[in-house]
């Protein structure tokens with residue numbers, strides 16, 4: 001058959017070299033003499049891609065032949081980053097590639113750096129989806145990721161005078177060898193209009209607007225290429241091309257109006273990662289990719305099975321938060337209006353096929369659409385949701401349980417469609433993303449539902465892929481682990497606990513510390529290149545990298561930084577532990593408080609970094625445009641991982657897992673997965689501080705007087721005085737009055753309440769880091785004891801508890 005056998009394509013350096021020249025000349029159309037780095041990168045990319053395709057075809061043929069149950073992961077976001085190095089690593093051809101490149105004096109790093117990040121996500125939710133794709137391939141679970149092929153991913157962040165500036169991101173400008181356009185996989189998506197009934201129970205949706213959804217496939221290579229799954233991203237296309245009559249009359253813009261309107265749907269990712277903007281375009285994006293995905297998976301199902309009623313036996317669909325929750329109504333529409341099933345039968349299939357993951361308890365992050373807008377854009381779905389809501393309420397009432405009906409309604413207060421309730425009612429399983437988060441879901445947002453359906457909520461604590469987040473991003477530590485405990489940990493991260501036995505082994509400790517130091521030197525180089533700031537790689541690298549949000553409390557970190565700065569200035573002769581505060585993170589463009597926090601960090605950096613009294617004892621570096629590729633450079637170099645959210649507000653966190661796996665010690669609250677990290681690394685290898693989620697819940701009830709706390713804390717009040725008097729903004733002394741007022745007047749995120757215990761804990765960190773030998777032992781025990789946080793373990797949980805599919 002057409003597919004050459006893996007072996008005869010050859011992974012030898014010579015085979016790769018010859019293949020690369022062949023691609024350079026015949027696909028890129030360049031000869032070696034005139035090739036740019038981008039040309040070589042594309043040529044090598046095409047060679048590696050060919051190897052991936054061989055495994056891809058074999059895997060999809062196998063799944064088709066064996067009629068295996070498939071998993072479909074629906075997500076508005078896939079924060080993939082770069083794919084080139086990931087493919088090379090998973091195919092284990094790096095040595096051969098390096099050798100092939102050396103023939104032309106080329107460095108693999110330089111070719112890899114030509115690839116732009118696929119920044120098709122905001123933060124945790126999007127990156128988790130990407131890690132899950134890698135793990136589903138590693139576990140050989142036949143799966144598809146479904147999402148949107150945004151033309152422009154998350155904005156590029158740059159600083160102008162310390163303020164965040166957003167610029168459109170254009171990852172596709174330099175070509176993208178990792179996707180295949182699928183002209184044949186095209187579906188019609190309808191919007192608006194009205195519904196007619198022909199009396200024989202046939203419903204017709206007369207749409208006002210239609211667009212095409214066109215598929216682009218990206219292969220997701222599993223470890224050692226044993227299995228390759230597909231990420232299918234939808235791009236919107238016009239169903240009507242140019243209006244020639246208008247064009248010929250010179251009305252050029254309006255001639256293209258319909259085309260532009262259609263293409264707008266997949267134009268750009270919404271940059272918010274908590275508060276939905278509630279915009280019509282966002283709702284259209286959510287329906288666009290969900291409908292295309294459901295139409296596509298039903299078409300595939302019917303190529304292998306002929307009775308749609310058995311769909312749940314061969315298909316499991318995971319909704320990544322409420323963003324694809326319209327799937328509940330859309331699958332109902334397809335099963336009833338197109339496959340002529342009764343509503344009752346259709347709903348039974350829907351519930352057995354769909355499941356929903358909740359990623360946040362923040363009330364403002366739960367999506368609710370105004371009924372008016374919803375009915376205008378999706379008239380048929382509004383009808384279907386009214387049917388589901390009516391029958392669900394009837395069922396609840398029939399059970400005579402003392403449940404607040406209003407809380408379990410989908411259509412709340414008669415005016416809003418609650419996507420969380422729709423997702424819950426339409427799912428067989430609902431999961432949280434850490435043990436604490438799942439408990440809080442049962443006690444808060446879904447308390448009434450939990451009483452109605454006590455077995456529906458399950459926990460699947462998040463995880464990260466060890467391929468990208470250790471094997472690929474930390475070569476020095478990878479090398480040490482492979483020569484010490486072998487390679488099993490790469491595919492079975494629990495096996496990394498074998499390193500614990502070497503925690504007190506002098507030579508292992510030395511090599512472990514050397515690996516960390518090498519990564520710190522590399523990061524110091526990046527900080528100097530991007531910020532012109534020289535930092536001491538022997539200092540404590542204290543890292544907070546995540547989206548900027550008040551609940552993540554970058555503000556608390558900055559307050560502690562100022563307190564330390566003031567303390568060093570008060571006692572410059574003291575033997576201070578040199579520290580570099582490293583920040584990274586984007587603020588949603590409309591989130592002004594978050595943007596002020598970025599500006600404050602940059603203003604503090606300006607003052608501290610130029611203060612001769614402090615010198616190298618304290619430096620502050622806010623690296624712009626934090627993304628997956630920058631995380632891969634920062635994380636291996638971190639000594640301290642900041643996970644300081646207000647307890648009960650960070651659903652899980654995944655950066656905490658990546659940093660601990662790479663040998664950073666965590667300073668954090670008992671929030672999200674920090675709790676489970678602490679349980680596994682041991683209390684002596686983590687710095688926990690602050691209020692617990694129970695304390696916070698209590699304070700919510702009895703109230704909190706932040707002003708009293710501030711006035712009772714001389715360190716804190718001195719810090720706030722300095723900020724309020726413009727010590728860090730001499731050009732605009734009152735710049736931060738809003739920020740300090742928030743703390744004096746409300747402090748909802750309890751920054752002042754946790755300041756003292758945080759400040760004290762940081763002094764413990766200073767002390768701990770001074771004992772370099774002991775610190776290295778504790779760092780090794782972090783790496784060794786967080787194997788459980790592999791996304792392979794997480795996906796095994798989903799496969800067993802939710803999808804009911806086997807995993808190798």
Ligand SMILES: CCc1ccc([C@H](C)CC(=O)N[C@@H]2O[C@H](CO)[C@@H](O)[C@H](O)[C@H]2O)cc1
Pocket residue numbers: 122123124125126128272273274275276277321359360365367433462650651652653654672
């Ligand atoms: C509609 C606007 C919007 C967009 C994204 C989101 C996401 C749910 C926010 C998010 O990324 N949540 C994070 O998900 C991670 C993966 O489970 C968790 O580790 C983080 O704790 C959680 O904040 C909410 C609201």
